[in-house]
Amino acid sequence: MNAITFENLERELKNKKINLSHQRLKILEYLIENQTHPTVDQIYTDLQIDMPTLSKTTVYNTLKLLVKADLVKVITIEDNEARYDINIENHGHIKCESCGTIYDFNIDTDSLISSDLEDFKIDEKSVYFKGICPRCR
Amino acid sequence: MNAITFENLERELKNKKINLSHQRLKILEYLIENQTHPTVDQIYTDLQIDMPTLSKTTVYNTLKLLVKADLVKVITIEDNEARYDINIENHGHIKCESCGTIYDFNIDTDSLISSDLEDFKIDEKSVYFKGICPRCR
DNA sequence: TATAATAATTGTAACAATTACAAAAGTGTA
DNA sequence: TACACTTTTGTAATTGTTACAATTATTATA
Known part of the structure; x- marks a missing residue:
């Protein structure tokens, strides 16, 4: 996996013929700098301060x-709002039910297999936990 | 784990001081007979035929x-609608991106661990896959 | 059994996340 | 510059869910 840098992302985007408008750049920048699995509303609210016309x-x-x-993964750990993650490497997510924070954790999702799925084509694997984080215990 | 029978569920409910109204009984019955991970709308639409006043x-x-x-688990494999499962035993879910069906598969979620989570209290573990099912391939 | 207290259901309205859509603005190319 | 094409914007519509108060049902008690 490649590191998350503008250079790598820019190349990827060029490959996929997605051109980087000002807004798209800012949103990407935000996701790279705020790897806190933000909601659409958080992204919008924060960016809107410097870009008042952002929709x-x-x-x-x-x-x-x-x-x-x-280039981005949706995290559906909660049923009422989608969260976004620019880190598309193999990892799990745990949500603290006390403070609401979603933490990354190391887990090899690729190695998760089941004989029931032999005839399936598998495109995506997600591992979501819920619990209480160390700070809230 | 106990099998999913009315008797077991009734006992559980009595233990938890939840009394079984007509509507609750019908909804439970529905979940037992339709283990297809239905949405609220599916449950409502189907039950409403025989119970026109159901809300x-x-x-x-x-x-x-x-x-x-x-007694029931929420499946948040999709960000736009919650699905419900009366089978609370240890298993995974895979959604076919072609036909939309959500299949169960055998996987020991209890054995999923990560050293990053040593200081967390873990309450719930979910494994969601997406892909294409044998019928749609 | 009658009655009071409590719990559950209903229907409507409110809310929040997301999508549809058309007009306006921006961009790239000949 | 002119034209085609893409992107953004803002509003309205849609969808899933929750709040809430009135009605109905259930339970406990005298």
């Missing part, structure tokens, strides 16, 4: 584009 | 109650 639709559009291009 | 709010209320009582 929430643009945030939705861009994220959908990045997800389709496999 | 969707009741379906929501009952499911919330059953989840809190650990």
Whole structure:
């Protein structure tokens, strides 16, 4: 896996013929700098301070584009809001039910297998835990 | 783990001081007979045929109650709708991105561990895959 | 059994996340 | 510059879910 740098992402985007508008750049920048699995609303609210004309639709559009291009993953650990992660490497997520924080943890999702799935084509594997984080215990 | 029978569920509910109204019984019955990970809307639409006065709010209320009582699990494999599963045994879910079906598969989620989580209290473990099912390939 | 207290259900309204869509603005190329 | 094409914007619509108060049902008690 490649490190998350602008250079790598830019190359990927060029490969996939996605051109980097000002808004898209800012959203990507935000995801790289804030690897806290933000919601659309968090991304919009924070970016909107410096870009007053930014539309929430643009945030939705861009994220959908990045997800389709496999540069971003959606985390559906909670049923009421999607969260976005620019770190598409093999890892798990645990949500603290006390403070709401979603933490990354190391787990080799590739090695998860089941004989029941021999005839399936598997495209994506997600591991979600819930519990209480050390700070909240 | 106990098998999913009315008798076992009834005992569990009595233990937890949840009384079985007509509506709750019907919803439980539905979940036992339709282990297809239905949405609230599917449950409501199907039950409403025989119970014309059933309210969707009741379906929501009952499911919330059953989840809190650990008799039902929410599946958040998709970000836009919650699905419900009366089978709370250790297993994974895979969604076919072509036909939308969510299949169960055997996997020992209990054995999933990560050294990063030593200081966490872990309450729930979910494994979600996406791909293409044998029928759709 | 009658009655009071409590719990559950219903239906509507409110809410929040997301999508649809058309107009406006921006970009690249001949 | 002119034209085609892409992207953004803002609003409206849609969808899943929750809040809430009135009604109905159930349970406990005298």
